[in-house]
Amino acid sequence: MNVKLLRAFDTKKLEEYLAPYKAECMFICSNLKAVGIEYRGEDFQGEYFGYLNPTSNNLYGVIVHYWNGNIMMHAINYQVLEHLVIELKNNIKRPVAGILGPNKQAEEVINHLGLFNANYNLNVKESLYKINLETLTESIIPNNFAVVKAQDISRELLINWMKSYDIEALGASNNDELEKEVEAHWNTRLKTNDNWVLLYDGIPVSLCAFNARIEEMVQVGPVWTPPEHRNKGFARLILTQMLVQEKAKGTKKAILFTDNPAAIKVYKNIGFNKIGEYRLALLEKPIKIKEIKI
Incomplete structure (x- = not known):
């Protein structure tokens, strides 16, 4: 077999x-750029297994098991993907929490790992969208609005918002464990400057963030407006502002994935176009793959 743990x-x-698949693999590209290829148990690190062509020694695919239990992948064909999954199964040491990636490939990984009958908080096919930021024009924010860093608003409010987001968008259960998970996740997220909140007359009304970044591209997520502030254009306003800001920095493109009809309408109005499909499969509880009986 031509699969090995990458160094x-x-x-x-x-x-x-x-390089040709960045829009489909933004989490992988961003994590690789931020913390490197080797796993030492730290945030955003993972174990990268690559399939090398025996003749050219070029990579034909990769599968990664990240620090948080999520598996992500990309391969040039399903034969290569199957070899990658076999190697992962033989070497996996930590539980699996989720499978994310191009829809068909993620489905193949779910099946090969024996997770097709597992219990999921969320297991959905979402549409993948991209925008060329050069198409955006300058947007003037009204005087009674302001955009601030998420670090500058009430921590209690931010955590409550993100708990609600996880419940509504990711299928999470509302319990004490969720509070701990959200706290830990946002302790890490707030170390970056990629999270913003829209204020209307000084009141927080919407949040926008980027969850992956490379030199020429950002990935949007989450975008969240609490129910009492919806249908007022707040999400579109803050997202447009942050994309215009990225354009000014020299960022060329932005991507996102969603299956929410209302959000899709907003994103299309901004200028996003569908380019593919993405699967987001998040297990109810992490599973040890070697204990699964297929």
């Missing part, structure tokens, strides 16, 4: 493989 000296090879 630091394989980084350039992996970057070259991922």
Whole structure:
């Protein structure tokens, strides 16, 4: 078999493989850029397994098991993907929490791992959208609005918003464990400057963030407006402002994935176009793959 655990000296090879597929693999590209290819148990790190062509020694695919239990993948065909999953199953040491990636490939991984009958908080096919930021025009924010960093609003409010987001958008259960998970997640997220809140007359009304970033592209998520502030254009206003800001920095593109009809309408009005399909499969509880009986 031509699959191996990738090391630091394989980084350039992996970057070259991922280059044509960045929009489908933004989490992988962003994590690789931020923390490197080797796993030492830290946030955003993962174990990267790559399939190398025996003749050219070029990469033909990659599958990653990340620090948080999520598995992500990309391969040039299903035969390569099958080899990658076999190697992952033989070497996996930590539980699996979710499977994310291009829809068909993620479905294949779910099936090969024996997770098709598992219990999920969320297991959906979402549409993948992209916008060329050069198409955006300057947007003037009205005087009674302001955009601030998420760090500058009430921590209690932010955590409550993100708990509600996880329940509504990700199928999470409303319990004490969720509070701990959201706290831990946003402790990490707030170390970056990619999270903003829209204020209307000084009152927080909507949140927008980027959850992955490389030099020329950002990935949008989450975008959240609490129910009492919806249908007033707040999400569109803050997202447009942040994309215009990214354009000014030289960022060329933005992507996102969603299955929410109301959100899709907003994103299309901004200028996003559908480019593919993405699967988001989040298990109710992490599962040890080697204990699954297929």
